[in-house]
Amino acid sequence: MSNAQASRPPNTANHASGHAATPAVVCRGVTKTYGKGTSAVFALRGVDLSVAPGELLMLVGPSGCGKTTLISIVAGVLDHDEGDCVVYGRNLKSMSNAERTEFRGKTVGFVFQSFNLIPTLTVAENIAVPLLIAGSSRAEAISRSRDILGRVGLGDRWNSRPANLSGGQQQRVAIARSLIHHPRLIVCDEPTSALDHKTGHDVMQLMREVALSSGQSLIVVTHDARIFEFADRIARMDDGKIESIDTPGRALAASHGAVP
Amino acid sequence: MNLLAIKMLMGDRLKYFGLIVGMTFAAMMIAQQASIYSGLKSQTGTFIRQLSNVDLFVMDEQVRFSEDYKPIPDTALQQIRGIDGVSWAVPIYKNWLRARLEDGTRLTVIVIGLDDATLTGGPAEMVDGSLADLRRDPGVLIDVRDAATKLKLERSGGVPIKVGDRLSINDTDAVIVGSYRGNPSFFWEPTIYTTYSRALRFAPRERHLMSFVLVKLKPGVDAALVQSLIAERTMYRAKTGPEFEAATSGYILKQTGILVNFGLAVILGLIVGALVTGQTFFNFTLDNLRYFATLRAMGVSSLRLVAMVGSQVFTVTSISFGLGIGLAAAFGVIITKTDLAFLMPWQVLAITGVSMFGVASLAALLSLYKVLRLEPGMVFKA
Structure with missing residues (x-):
């Protein structure tokens, strides 16, 4: 048994079937088209997906298959054309722009492929951003960001600039930023693609431990088969659709060309 | 944030x-x-602003800017003094005349002739001598900054002109009795002050020689009212300082x-x-x-x-x-x-x-x- 599997929460068995009692995310028939007429690009062609609270779902598939579009819609960053997408009971389609902005600030945490840390701010200030957006005082936000830095193993680097950290450390900071305001859903876009194997492994381990221990749901877009082991389920996308949803073992086998 | x-x-x-x-x-x-x-x-309005104690400038109706010499008859002065609301009115001469320095250097100067009795409109800052020295015949005042530049003795190697030197204006003798520090003007020729009567001696013979009448209003009198009275009772136009300044800068803006x-x-x-x-x-x-x-x-x-x-x-x-x-x-x-x-x-x-x-x-x-x-x-x- 790997470290990743060992650290899974006890309700993992439920997630494997994809049917938790109160789903964190439910998407039904979600479509998205960019452009119009002959130049239209069908990014999503009727996606059905559900994610349970406390579940870590990975979205995998070739470039351009719609993974980023799907997490953008689920995170409330992008409008979808048809279908429904309900996140923690809120139907994104029925929200105004202002409501969706507020929803993102309160409910969603983001981890980006290239970290997107603001280079002119210190590590603590970067982590404090979601709290400042929520209206916390600067002193409180900085104090809490220093606390969470300790949890990701960077307690002594709170006053550093991102440029002075390694890639793995920067991603840890990004994870701390995504967690500090206790969002119920965290979306991660290729969180390990800029990291070496060991660092990527450590980062995923951290995300499982810190995020899932609080019951938060994670959707991780990745090409990196080496981190499949951290997922509860893996949804394989192609051409704007979810082709299959597997356990990590089956997905890993499929990625090596041998489906058990 | x-x-x-x-x-x-x-x-x-x-x-x-x-x-x-x-x-x-x-x-x-x-x-x-x-x-x-x-x-x-x-x-462009240096000359006008220097006469800050003057409320109205009375001039020929065809005058377009401060250097536009269209003289009016001396009788205008008496007419204006008789208008209600006028506290005092004095003549002033202002024209561009030819001058020759002691060494034969020839140039054009702006001659301003001040009312003999009051010397109204004289330079504010004297450097050498006093304004009253103008009463010494045939005295003139020069700008101290012009002495070594525009008024220097070109034909004697550029020696600056000084108090006590002589010059002739329109072939009439003059003596420098003092110097002043004037404000820079848009108009480039050196400005020489003298009395009104002496300026008329320097000026070429013409039927009329008075450039403007400078008017001070009685306290509390509406300038617009006196302007309209002047327009009614004389054939001349009266402008306030700001109006004259605006007309001058507007003319320069338009014509040059x-x-x-x-x-x-x-x-x-x-x-x-x-x-x-x-x-x-x-x-x-x-x-x-x-x-x-x-x-x-x-x-x-x-x-x-x-x-x-x-x-x-x-x-x-x-x-x-x-x-x-x-x-x-x-x-x-x-x-x-x-x-x-x-x-x-x-x-x-x-x-x-x-x-x-x-x-x-x-x-x-x-x-x-x-x-x-x-x-x-x-x-x-x-």
Whole structure:
């Protein structure tokens, strides 16, 4: 048994079937088209997906298959054309722009492929951003960001600039930023693609431990088969659709060309 | 969040100083060009402003500007003195005459003849002698700054003219009895003061010789009322100082290409300065587009994003504006001792400030457009 599997929460068995009692995310028939007429690009062609609270779902598939579009819609960053997408009971389609902005600030945490840390701010200030957006005082936000830095193993680097950290450390900071305001859903876009194997492994381990221990749901877009082991389920996308949803073992086998 | 925006602005020292330097240069250029234009325009009214104790200038109705010599008869003086509301009225002569210095150097001078009794309108700051010395026949006063430049003895190797030297004006002898420090004027010929009666001796024979009648009103009298009375009872026109000054600068602006060309230079300076400001800030915001998009994704509202960029615009533009105006003012102080034109009234500060804040805000908003439209590709792109 790997470290990743060992650290899974006890309700993992439920997630494997994809049917938790109160789903964190439910998407039904979600479509998205960019452009119009002959130049239209069908990014999503009727996606059905559900994610349970406390579940870590990975979205995998070739470039351009719609993974980023799907997490953008689920995170409330992008409008979808048809279908429904309900996140923690809120139907994104029925929200105004202002409501969706507020929803993102309160409910969603983001981890980006290239970290997107603001280079002119210190590590603590970067982590404090979601709290400042929520209206916390600067002193409180900085104090809490220093606390969470300790949890990701960077307690002594709170006053550093991102440029002075390694890639793995920067991603840890990004994870701390995504967690500090206790969002119920965290979306991660290729969180390990800029990291070496060991660092990527450590980062995923951290995300499982810190995020899932609080019951938060994670959707991780990745090409990196080496981190499949951290997922509860893996949804394989192609051409704007979810082709299959597997356990990590089956997905890993499929990625090596041998489906058990 | 606005504090974060300021930290985003100042965090990268190199970019921040580049931004400040670029925008300071823009502010300096706008303010300096506008101040030079303003100074030139102001210098067209030097003669009029020097007569600050005069309420009205009465002149031939065809006079277009302060140097336009269209004399009126002496009888006009008596007519005007008889108008209700006039406290006193004195004649003044002002014309361009030929002069010859002791060594034979020939030049044109502006001769101003002051009322013999009161010497009203004389220079405010005497350097050598006193205004009363004009009563010594055939005395004249020269501008101390002209002595070594425009009035120097060219044919004797450029020796400055001095008190006690003689010259002839229109072939009539004159002696320099004093010197004054005048304000720089747009009109380039040296100005020589003398008495009204002596000026008439210098002037070529004409039927009428009086240039203007200077009028002081009784306390509390409405200038417009006296102007209309003068228009009714005489065939002359009365203008207040500001009106005469505006007419003079307007005429110079219209008839010569000097102010127009300089005005174009000001507009060019404004455009270049505004473009530098806009381009610099546009680039700065574009550089930070990814981070603004990240903040937008993380729940920062459009309004707050605009406020953040607004605080950046306000901070960097205020600092650049202050530094630019300071540098332009320092330039003005440096050239104070010369005849070069430089005047920085509040309008120059307003124009500079509005241009800079306006263009920087516009540039920032244009660059923010993409963020406000939020493309997910921008947030999630590697």
